[in-house]
Amino acid sequence: MDQIPINLSKVKVFCSDLDDTLLDDNQKIQPYTKMMLQLLLKSGIHVVFASGRSPDSVSKYTREIQSQEIPSDNQDIPIIALNGGFASVQGIKPYKATLKEDIILKSLEYCEKNNYCIEFYSDENVIISTKDSQYHQYHKNLVGVDGILMSYFEMRQFCLSKPPAKFLICEDPPLIQNKIIPDLSKYLPSTSRILVTKPCFLEVLPSDTTKANALEWLQKCGLSYCPANANEAAKHAAQHILSWTNTQDCVGKLINQIFFDNKYDIGSLSKTIL
Template identity: 25%
Template sequence: MSSYKLVALDMDGTLLDDNLKISARNKEKILRLVKEGIHVVLATARTFKAASYYAKELGLDIPIITYNGSLIKEVITGKVIYSKQIINSAAKEILTIGEKLNVYTKVYINDVLYVEGEAEEAVSFSQKHRISYKVIGKLSENINDDPYMIVFKDHKEKINKAIEYLNNSISLPISFTLSTLNSLEVMDKGVSKATALECLTNELGIDRNEVIAIGNSLNDYEMISWAGLGVAMKNSDKQLLDKWDIISQYDNNKDGISHVLDKYCLY
């Protein structure tokens, strides 16, 4: 019998292989845990629509954590457990910074991706993640709702400059993290996968020491730090591997998830 009651899994680079598939072995292991009463939660920067596709494939009826912790929503009922969005005035200020630096910017509002102009990146991303996108022109002028997340994706030098600007804008009520050195993700203040996971476990009456969290990117660092057992995937970004000691034996293309769960969950 396992002492763990909940497993939180990042998706891209963790649960999913490089072809964005869940392996048969990983799926079998997850379904076995669910059958034994262990909660399995997806915790991702993806939109709810993109994440729920995989949750439905697994047959999970638990809420999933999306937009890096900005939204927790039940797959079956659509019930919102937790929701924090960037207030519009702050969003416009962030978008103005992006425009000043000429950084490629994506805005996420209610499962729709908003971009300034047509770009191959938007087309391929929307197809890959099964979401729609809208071209609306200058974002700082035309975004009038509260986004769940704003993403700057560009050369590392531009991203570092954007971080510098955001750090100097101390009045902005935001949090931000890196998924890669080229991708900066901005959310409302206090939002992270860790804070969302804490909210969900409180809802379920589960202690943090009863949680396993597994991820592969810097945006997973707080989550694996918060959990009773945090594991970084073998294929994790170097910046995460440099910070973390417990590393999976196998990567995301070799059933890394199932091997970790075989080791720590006795089912």
């Protein structure tokens, strides 16, 4: 990786995406990376986790990092969840965005007409349509939350009384690219935005809600990296491409290199360091 021409003493915040970056393919933070995050917090740098996952799914990873050895004023790890539709700092929720009624009605109408699997987060649960696709099973395994089945009618009633932050349509990748995206681009109101977060996941969000799906924040932040396994769009947006993947402690190795001058390699770092 290139040498970094920046004064790292000015860096105050380190922000990481979860899936395919901080987490390995088993949805775990590897021990080395976990300890490097703890060292970073101990040094006074703030750490933020950002994800399209639900707040509860993101928060369980912040709890893994917390340690009594970290100064009390830097124990908390703020989270950005639901693609920017939810933010929390020290348990306080300063921001939460939800879908407008017209987006709710049109999204559900479209999925019901075409019998597509649609789901959304409600508190700690995932609510799914009665079409339980193979991709929902994949999503359930990904976030570790069992889904609650509802009919499209039940979903409509529920969402109008308690609007969700986003919808997730789970279907075959070719179907998403060739039909659903063109359809929704014309059908949904301008107050919505759609994005593909994985080939089988299309998300519907309010137009002003975004954690930037990892692209804008890679372009606009002071210093940006993506792992070797990132998609081409992310690699194009990032200032630097790491030589390590999410299964090779890419986040931990990055922290070690740019903040600690390679002081802590995997072989020398033990669990007793904190």
